[in-house]
Amino acid sequence: MATGGIGGFLAVKLANSGHQVATIARGNHLAEIIKNGLILEGTSGIEVAQPWIATDDTSKVGEVDAIIFGVKGDALETAARACLPMLTADTVVVPLLNGVEASDRLINILPERNVANGVAQISTTIASPGVIKKIGDFDVFTFAERDSKPSERIANLQQAIKDAGSSAPATEDIERDVWSKFVFFSAVSGLTAAGRCTMGDILSTPELSVLFRRVVSETADIGRALGISLGSDIESRIWEAASALPKSMRASTAIDLENRRPLEIEWVSGAAARLAKKAGTTAAINEALYALLLPYKHGGNSSA
Numbered sequence: 001m002a003t004g005g006i007g008g009f010l011a012v013k014l015a016n017s018g019h020q021v022a023t024i025a026r027g028n029h030l031a032e033i034i035k036n037g038l039i040l041e042g043t044s045g046i047e048v049a050q051p052w053i054a055t056d057d058t059s060k061v062g063e064v065d066a067i068i069f070g071v072k073g074d075a076l077e078t079a080a081r082a083c084l085p086m087l088t089a090d091t092v093v094v095p096l097l098n099g100v101e102a103s104d105r106l107i108n109i110l111p112e113r114n115v116a117n118g119v120a121q122i123s124t125t126i127a128s129p130g131v132i133k134k135i136g137d138f139d140v141f142t143f144a145e146r147d148s149k150p151s152e153r154i155a156n157l158q159q160a161i162k163d164a165g166s167s168a169p170a171t172e173d174i175e176r177d178v179w180s181k182f183v184f185f186s187a188v189s190g191l192t193a194a195g196r197c198t199m200g201d202i203l204s205t206p207e208l209s210v211l212f213r214r215v216v217s218e219t220a221d222i223g224r225a226l227g228i229s230l231g232s233d234i235e236s237r238i239w240e241a242a243s244a245l246p247k248s249m250r251a252s253t254a255i256d257l258e259n260r261r262p263l264e265i266e267w268v269s270g271a272a273a274r275l276a277k278k279a280g281t282t283a284a285i286n287e288a289l290y291a292l293l294l295p296y297k298h299g300g301n302s303s304a
């Protein structure tokens with residue numbers, strides 16, 4: 001659930017390493033998957049997978065072991081309800097959305113025993129109906145039970161993803177990992193989208209570098225105020241990692257903005273602003289980035 005950048009990538013990899021994979025998709029994307037298979041254009045060539053089932057009707061899938069949950073933030077509730085027919089008491093639902101609220105939002109709809117927590121480091125997109133495109137060489141999926149305790153179902157899914165060629169490291173603190181990506185992403189997303197710039201621009205413009213580092217500190221402080229054990233070196237580690245990113249890199253938010261698609265800002269800059277209030281701290285820069293992107297939230301032109 002579903003067959004976008006995240007779900008489509010893992011569907012191809014898992015199906016081609018021998019697993020029974022159902023791809024939930026709709027419209028032209030589904031029609032092309034049924035007709036030609038699901039195609040992954042990666043840096044090392046093209047792979048095609050024939051899903052076990054490709055459908056927009058989850059009641060046709062039956063009960064499953066695991067659900068890779070990868071829809072955009074605004075689609076979470078509807079997609080979660082559609083997962084209900086596929087659950088047994090042991091099915092694990094692994095959210096890989098950006099932001100820090102997906103797992104908590106899922107337990108409002110799905111039984112808590114079914115819901116895990118997770119985060120993805122990858123850059124993939126639906127290039128055209130039936131075709132997923134991967135950019136770059138990184139594909140790391142970090143996930144665990146909500147309380148981070150080891151479990152067989154998490155270990156099995158990690159092993160399956162590793163056998164399929166990606167990275168799925170074990171973690172002793174999934175909340176910290178989800179927040180670490182959020183701290184990084186709040187800066188990359190907010191600046192490359194609101195600033196219409198690339199990581200190269202951020203790294204080569206001292207004023208933008210300072211702003212990037214301020215967003216990172218601001219979001220990290222929100223996490224710390226909420227009790228997340230982010231560590232005192234997260235700011236420097238993120239800056240080091242950011243400095244090594246490809247110069248042309250932009251967040252999916254910036255690419256969505258350019259393509260006039262809806263933006264996930266409610267779950268990134270907007271979430272930082274909201275969570276700061278909850279934590280009793282401030283988030284002036286995240287608030288500003290959120291406000292600058294708000295006119296474009298629903299896609300299309302600005303509301304002006």
Ligand SMILES: NC(=O)C1=CN([C@@H]2O[C@H](COP(=O)(O)OP(=O)(O)OC[C@H]3O[C@@H](n4cnc5c(N)ncnc54)[C@H](OP(=O)(O)O)[C@@H]3O)[C@@H](O)[C@H]2O)C=CC1
Nearest residue numbers: 002004005006070071072075079096097098120122123124
């Ligand atoms: N792609 C990436 O590289 C990364 C993505 N992420 C995060 O992962 C999440 C998913 O991103 P991504 O995979 O790129 O998103 P995509 O937009 O590529 O894919 C989401 C898919 O979900 C489908 N969908 C939504 N609701 C339903 C539903 N009820 N039934 C069936 N299909 C549905 C959409 O179909 P339709 O078009 O018909 O609405 C779309 O095909 C986001 O939070 C993103 O920020 C995190 C790290 C990297």
Ligand SMILES: CC(C)(CO)C(=O)C(=O)O
Nearest residue numbers: 120121122123250251252
């Ligand atoms: C920054 C990146 C590519 C890291 O996975 C990402 O999550 C996104 O752009 O949505």
